[in-house]
Amino acid sequence: MSETQEVQTTKILIDGVEHDAPLGGRLIDFLQDIGKIIPHFCYHPGLPVDASCRQCQVESKGKSSKPGLIVSCRETIVEGMDILTQSKPVEEARAGVMEFLLKNHPLDCPICDKAGECTLQDNAYETGQDHGRSHEDRHHFPKRKDLGEKILLDNERCILCRRCIRFFDHVTGESQLKVSDRGERSILETFFDEPLHGNYQGNIVDLCPVGALTLKHFRFKSRPWFLHPTHTICGSCSRGCNTVVEVRDGKILRIRPRYNEDVNGYWMCDEGRLDFDIYNQGVEEGRLEEAMVLGPDGQLHRAKMQDAIDKLAEALVTDSGKVILLLSPWATQEEGEAFHRLVSTLDPKNVLAGFYQPTQSGKGDDLLRTDEDAPNCRGLRETGLEAIDEGRLATTLEDNLGSSTVFLTGFGLDELLPDTIKLRIKGAGQLLFHGFRLAHFPFSKIAMPAMSPMEKNGYWINQEGRKQYLRPALQAPGTILEDVALYAALYAALDARLNSQKDLAGEGAQA
């Protein structure tokens, strides 16, 4: 709730202690806010209430609501409430629900990916019994059911909380899952057994309180307690979804959304969630980790960083032809400012400098994904850098065919530039490249390694102007200079070169 809204409060009793509670608020939310543990399965704050798991029961003593056990996810706060969260009937009811849910659950925790972050485990530990009373055989349902390219379903583990169903029904608005049959034969299925589709499937895996829905990408990769979480921002589009990046042994294994009511709520798209393989790439997979300079044999050779920077400065200060300096829209604010300072030393007559403004991709939707395939266009515009779009770039390259110098800098630019531009760059003149992978530009004269957004600190400003902090989830190889440091070094090199040119010119005039 935003602070500007005035919320009426009322005094209610919780376990005998008086609290100021928001009138009309949801009881379970308030109980959790004040630190009570209310076990639940079907309730999720981002979804409509279903009230079918019956696990979140508390006891009401007040006259204002009906006395006895009430389901706290359905109850709104009214005056005079008197709630017990730990009473004997409450504990018996919770243990009862646990017993029913575990009766036919396969209890295959040792081989279940969810173990360690499973609500059923937690609640069994918190409220369940230490033994089962059932003498009956467990019911069997399909296992490892393929729900398309991203998700597998295990119907035996499913406790039918229907969060995933409600997610598709109410969040994306396109129903894809349903419960077939009824009673104990109830089974979660897709409509007509068709595979799931869409860009938001991954969220149902986060929502699943048990190991019924698992992401193929993460299956059997790691126990969740071995993962190192980093709170950062997704860069797949200009929405800037808040994420948790989970890393084990220097590799990203999973990315999940982090709640931010104002940006992404509880969700994120599959593109941001699953397209992280590039960040895990090392030299073997084609990552550029050292500075390289074109040798006389026409091949790129390893070079010292400072030599490469000097050569870069030399190439940029040229009188022949146009110089095009293009910054990636994945750059942070800090990099944008450093780049801006760098290009301001150059003679504007001869130079086209700015950040690349990607073309509207058409991938946007009503939920989160925007049409801008890069995270920081708005921020870079605010630093005063010029936005250079595809058309502008194409004409400039065309006009200066064979005689221009192109400096591409920053992570992500090689993926963003369309193939036609890449072809034109090849024919442009000389290419100076600073990026993550050389794959698209083997014809570079100088190649410098850049950091990925998973390796750096900094700010991005999303499409609605929200400044969000980026934290490093991975450690960059030691041979790579931070992008900001590179621009600073390059600035120094350029400055020295330009000053010496001025000095030379001055000396010449005196002579």
Add this chain to the structure above:
Amino acid sequence: MSASTNYSWPPRETQPDHETYLFNRVAIENSHLLDVARQHGAYGVLEESLSNKKPGEVTALVKDSGLRGRGGAGFPCGFKWTFMPKFDDPRPRYLAVNADESEPGTCKDRVLIREDPHLLIEGILLACYAMQCQGAYIFIRGEYKNECMVLQKAIEDAYAAGLIGKDIMGKGFDCDVHLTRGAGAYICGEETALMEAIEGKRGHPRPKPPFPAGFGLWGQPTTVNNVETLCNVPFIVEKGPDWFKSMGTEASAGNVLSGISGHVKTPGVFEVPLGITLRELIYGEAYGGGIRDDKQLLAFLPGGSSSGFLPATELDTPLTHDDLKSKGSMLGTASVIVLDEDADIIQATRILTEFYMDESCGQCSQCREGTSWLSEILERLEHGKGHPDDIETMLELCLQMKGKTICVLSDAAAWPIELAIKHFRPAFEKAITAATEEAVR
């Protein structure tokens, strides 16, 4: 109304020794046709009420009569009508008619719908007039194919005769009647699941509150009434509350349709005044006629499957809401199922529980898992594979299933087991002892 009397289906030659009204027309040949029904008084009360009575007066008559719902819960009908918002509320309002008669042993609405559909339509229109509903939605059980066809024809005939639709009988009241056929789920007889089903969704009960009178069909104010309840309405409006209260008992007024099935000589559906004893119903010549082959009575269900088994010692219980409630049972649909001494009470309980397992919608954890667990235990017991802790486990499971779920199907599944164990515990214990002895040997 017609002067003929009849109290039984199938009709009998014998005349009843009490006043009857609900079944009077069903014995007449072709009573389901509009012309025949009108010759015998159908729609007379409607015309009179539309001309001379205000909506509130109709509600008051029904309220004063003490008519209680005949669908199972026994909620006072007129009182329920007064929950609807005031007439200045701009929202549309509906009547939902529960013709999803699926309780095992119950087939009373079926006779009314098939033999006297115009009585039902008249009752519906009177209720709609009293509550000023724009439309009535009848939800009929999917298995009632013939009844559905009869009722559909009756509705069409009534439309053609200007008895439904715009400006009914030229009295300026508009009301539509729609017929929706179910797809074979017991749970759709639960009022909120019924509304979901009418809306075309899966028949899952909705959590209450909100109650239907505030948020019903398509989110609009709605009252849900049973077929038999509505069939009482024209008579109450015609003859007045005092006449109605002269039948039955003080707290349970009027006549009720009671179906008697199972091990009796002459099963059937009978119109009886509330307060009649179960002994009379089961043994009376005019009704069940006694146990077949003159055997001993073992147990009976007094009001449909959810009401639970009562033993022969409870035969003198009067058929009223309160008397049966005090025995831990309920009047329910007043449909009596009789078991003779040859029946196995464990098997009978297992069959009932299996029914609930099959019909649970599967929403709530307790009901979905509990009904199947209970029937698995009972099946083991039935086949001589009991465990010493089975009775205790079943009672605890029943306790966990009662009063903790969205609707009362879970409770309804637990009651018969609790009552069976209460009254027939030795039978259960014998099954368990036999099984343990077998295991030891």
